[in-house]
Amino acid sequence: MEPEPKSPKQAIEEVKAGLRAPQRTQLWKSIFRVKHTRNDTRTRALAVVSNVFLHLHPGRVNRDAVRYSYTWGMGGISAYLFLVLLFTGALLMFYYHPTKVQAYRDILYLEQDVPFGRLLRNMHRWGAHLMVITVWLHMLRVVLTGAYKKPREFNWCVGVALLVLTLLLSFTGYLLPDDQLGFWAVTVGTNMARATPLVGHEGPFGPQLGMTPFNDLRFGLLGGSVVDSNALLRAYVWHCIGIPLVVLLLMGVHFWRVRKDGGISGPAPLVLDGEMKDEVR
């Protein structure tokens, strides 16, 4: 038997039903995976844990852990600032060439001619400074709450690596405008590499091992014996590709470990001195 053709009115009703309750459409379900038909706690928890962006979170957390007073939100703010830096940094890359001829001019161009270019550069610069500060404060909070103790020792080490990489990101970025400030800061900074024991040509035991200005650690960092075009290119590649990739990887590990170590460490119930067992392991 031939199916009846639908009347236009029926078709409109179908569309309206979809608009009224988008959660019931096939499209919605295909994207969000969960039937958001009921407004109960289970549905809401599922919405979080089955979403790729939100599944870093558990479905439910300790009621006191969401208080600002415990974590100060500094880890999350650091991660957010990193995203802001990725975004503004990618936009800056559209305008910047890592060559001695163009780098400085590109910055001038950004500041004078590119729409919102100055704002973009400022946000990238101050975002980086702010991130250094928030990462230090995050570390301070972890110390004050003893959050690095068993079983979170290793995650603390991942954190230390993130701290170093955050500083190195700032430092490699400092050279890129190719102005006096960056040039001399990086010259002073990499001069220390000359003095590295064993692998620097001015360091203890360096000369004995055959180190010269043209084969030591500093040469490898700069791609030369002075801060010049090769150094600019190397700083650029480390700054835009090398270090961010490692940071992203380690942040993934860091967040995964926070979950696997049983979620955020507190606020935990107080343990009295008398309750500490005096067994020696």
Added chain:
Amino acid sequence: MDFSQIWEILSAADNVPIVGLLAGVGFFVWYGLRQGREMDRLAVRLAAEPELAKTHHRKTQPYEEGWEREVQVWPHLLKIEFLAAMIVTVLLLVWSLALNAPLEEPANPNQTMNPAKAPWYFVGLQELLVYFDPWFAGVVLPLLILAGLMLFPYLDASPLGTGYYTIRQRKVVLVSFGAGFSIWLAAIFVGTFIRGPGWMWFWPGETWDHTRVVFEKTRNLPEMLGIHGAAGEALVGLVTVVLFYASAGWAIHKLVTRTELDRRIYARTTSLQYLTFQFFAITLLVGVPVKILLRLAFRIKYVWITPWFNL
């Protein structure tokens, strides 16, 4: 007095974050320690009333019978995260509208910047170059700091104070970390605000004098003791360093076994943990400031001179 100099440093765009850093650290140290004191008061109360200790929920956060122990991440946590992201974005926007990122003249290897300062978060290391040779200040010391930080959780053998703020239960750890962090901040402060051309010391209120010459002569410890010759100098240095480690180690030991609780924590610490802790505490938390003082107060440059390295 010329306060325009210090104002010039203070208002250099790249130094403005230091003001934010100091304000932030100050506020959050106060905020954290305040919660610590609150918890310590609760601990005293519960220790005195064993009955209460059995029923109390043992947090300073309010709690009432029948409250759920957990809440939904959506909306309770996500809304806070969203709000935090908004606040940070607005803060960053306002900051970026108000203050321009610095841009100096194009890089010019023939025109030395004086003083040539690293960005503020590295200026602490640069300041340490005054007191140590580059191989130590620039390479060994940073590596030691990193190693010390990474080992930190493995050296703290006390299970007390995990997941809550407290001062009383964790004095040794807080003092150790606090000392290290303070040295770092102090070095940043001196490097940024005090050091002028030629990396010379200019008090706030002094004008940078690019022609100033310092006639101060530095001395080495062996020479002050009247000892000359490579072997003698190396030996004197070695003895001094060993004596220093022994006496500082003894003093630190007295400090970390002062109270009854400290002694119980010490008993849980293995010898390997304890010796590692001592090594880092003596080297970084006592050794570095002592060497700085020797230099600033007594103009001593090296304590230990060998044919290969000087300390």
